[in-house]
Amino acid sequence: MSNGTENTGAEAGNVEAGAIRLPAVHLLLSDPACAELIAEYGRVQTLETARLLLAELRSLMLASRRDGxxxxxxxxxxxxxxxxxxRLRANNRSPLRPVFNLTGTVLHTNLGRALLPDAAVQAVTEALRWPMNLEWxxxxxxxxxxxxxxxxxxxELTGAEAATIVNNNAAAVLLMLNTIAQGKEVIVSRGELVEIGGAFRIPDIMTRAGAVLREVGSTNRTHLKDYAEAAGPQTALMMKVHCSNYAITGFTKSVELPELAPLAKKAGVPLAVDLGSGTLVDLEQYGxxxxxxVRETIAGGADLVTFSGDKLLGGPQCGIIVxxxxxxxxxxxxxxxxxxxxGKLTLAALEPVLALYRAPDLLPERLTTLxxxxxxxxxMHALAQEIAxxxxxxxxxxxxxxxxxxMSQIGSGAxxxxxxxxxxxxxxxxxxxAAGKNAGQRTSxxxxxxxxxxRALPVPVIGRVAQDALWLDLRCLDEHQRQRFIDQLALLRA
Known part of the structure; x- marks a missing residue:
């Protein structure tokens, strides 16, 4: 854009490059069909995109002529x-897009974990439109x-004395350790020094929080005496960590909360439990x-419990400390x-989700995750027979x-x-x-x-490849998504 005008030099009529003639920019923008684009995307963006497009077309045609x-x-x-x-549509398409989660993992970290129930969606919409009494x-x-x-x-739901909220469970653990144990020791079993998604490791978060990790026991077996022998003047906290994403079987031993809590109390140090994917109800009642x-953990003697809001709880991303x-x-x-x-959007979403737990008998129909x-x-069988x-x-x-x-899985370490x-x-x-090998060619x-x-469909479909097949698990294809999924199948024929 040389001087802010749209009609300069070779653009006065048709753009000419040797024998190549392309429409001029001012002719494009004055065409009635372009008025809709200007109304939607603005004149400045439409003009700049048109110039770039014409330059690319000119370069391609010149290259073709040079190549003979x-x-x-x-x-x-x-x-x-x-x-x-x-081009304008592609440039303005949001990189954050809805997808069909057919991976078989319900709480898929890479796909945003828990879906919010309608009550939470409505509350967030209201918070977007109005000032709220966030801190008033x-x-x-x-x-x-x-x-x-x-x-x-x-x-009310956990039996704890107090609670606070941060932006995710990793932040909850970091904040807790930095507050309670900065410069002092935290006793953790070696079998619980986990790494979860995104290379989040308990030893690393200890270091960042300024706490000193005191490992006890072995990878597969830790006894109460290991904790007792490690406790001393420098001990600020005893901690248990939920073993997300893996399980140890065989010759194993771990110290359960009711056994460890009296020891922590005797030693005069708090006992913290990182539940990771915390649930507020007994899932067995739903099969x-x-x-x-979390209530069982508090009742078992934990002084602090950290857990996620966007996993089994079924709410927005946040970390909760009670x-x-x-x-x-x-x-x-x-x-x-x-x-x-x-911020206010997280709290607006979390409050109605928590309120649903006051009616546990209605939870399976109201809480999307459950x-x-x-x-x-x-x-899913009936749906598969319809769609196949x-x-x-x-x-x-x-x-x-x-x-x-x-088989589906819950996901997110739960x-x-x-x-x-x-x-x-x-x-x-x-x-x-065989035919491909006989022809001496590599099969595609x-x-x-x-x-x-x-993945190229308007709403990308995400499945998983295993055993020389593409598997599309229909557990997360909810009824309100079904027709949209079916409607775009016709695009696969193109």
Missing amino acids: AAMQAAPDIPAVLTQLRE DIETGKRGDRDNLIEELLL LPHETT GRADLIAQIKKNPLKRALRV RLLTRPASA PLMQAALGAQYQVQSEAM LPVDQLPSYGLVIRANVDK NPLGALEQRL
């Missing part, structure tokens, strides 16, 4: 406007504490494997608390689509060895490998090509 290829006719105004429309006490007319918005609910609840009132008060005074605090985890295999022939018609003879039983019976589509490629990767085609 047959001269292509320059595109006319409608053809260029079509490309301009696609309406009754007194004075400044308040944002934790107060959800603390009463958390205490799922048992996972220790426990003794005096310890929570110390944590809230730490300057790091302000750096790690959550509804997906408790879906019967028969529901539609998928087969869309893919053609190159692939074989079958409705088959499979119950890592437990699986849920499910149903979905299994897609295999009809490839004559049709499953990889299909994966790419599914």
Whole structure:
């Protein structure tokens, strides 16, 4: 853009480069069909994108002429406007997009973990549109504490004395350790020094928090006496960590909370438990494997408990710390608390999710995460039988689509060895490998090509490849997503 005008030099009529003539920018922008683009994307962006597009087209045509290829006719105004429309649409498409999670992992970290229930979605929408009493006490007319918005609910559901919220569970652990144990020792079993997604390691977070890790026991066996012998003047905290994403079996021994709590009390140090994926209800009542609840952990003698909001709890991303009132008060005074605090949108989403737990009998139908985890295999089976022939018609003879039983998993470190019976589509490629070898050619990767085609759909479809097949688990294809999924199958035929 030389001087802010749109009609300069070679752009006065048609852009000319040797024998190549392209529409001028001012002719493109004055075309009635371009008015819609200017109205949607603005004149400045449309002009700049048009100039870049014309420059690319000119370069391609010149390169073709230099290579001795047959001269292509320059595109006319409608053809260029079509490309301009696609370019503007692509440039303005958000990188954060909805996808169909058909991986079989319900709480998929890379796909955003828990889906929020309608009550939380509505509350967030309201918080986006209005100023909120985030740190304002309406009754007194004075400044308040944002934790107060959800603390009463958390205490009711967990049995703790106090609570505070930060932006994720890693932050909760960091803040807790930095507050309680900076410069002092924290006793942890070697079998609980876990690493979870994103290379988050307990020893590393100890270092960042300024605490000194005191390992006890061995990888597979830790006894109460190991903790007792390690406790001393430099001990600030005893800590147990949920073994996310793995399980140790065989010749093992660990010290359970009711056994460790009296020792911590005798030693005069707090006992903290990082539950990771914390649940507020006994999942067994819904036909799922048992996972220790936050209330059970508090009742078992833990002084502090940290857990996630966007895993089994089914809420927004956040880290929750509950426990003794005096310890929570110390944590809230730490300057790091302000750096790690959550905003009004997180609190707006969390409060209605917590409120759902007041009616545990209605939870499976109201809490999205629990509804997906408790879906019967028969529901996915019926859906697979409906979609399989539609998928087969869309893919053609190159692939074989079958409705088959499979196993889902909860994900995000929750119950890592437990699986849920499910149903979905299994897609295999009809490839004559022998013919390819006889011809001395390497066979292509049709499953990889299909994966790419599914990801290129308006709403990308994410599955998993295993055993020479593409598996699409339908557990997370909810009823309100079903028709949208079916409608875009026709695009696979192109």
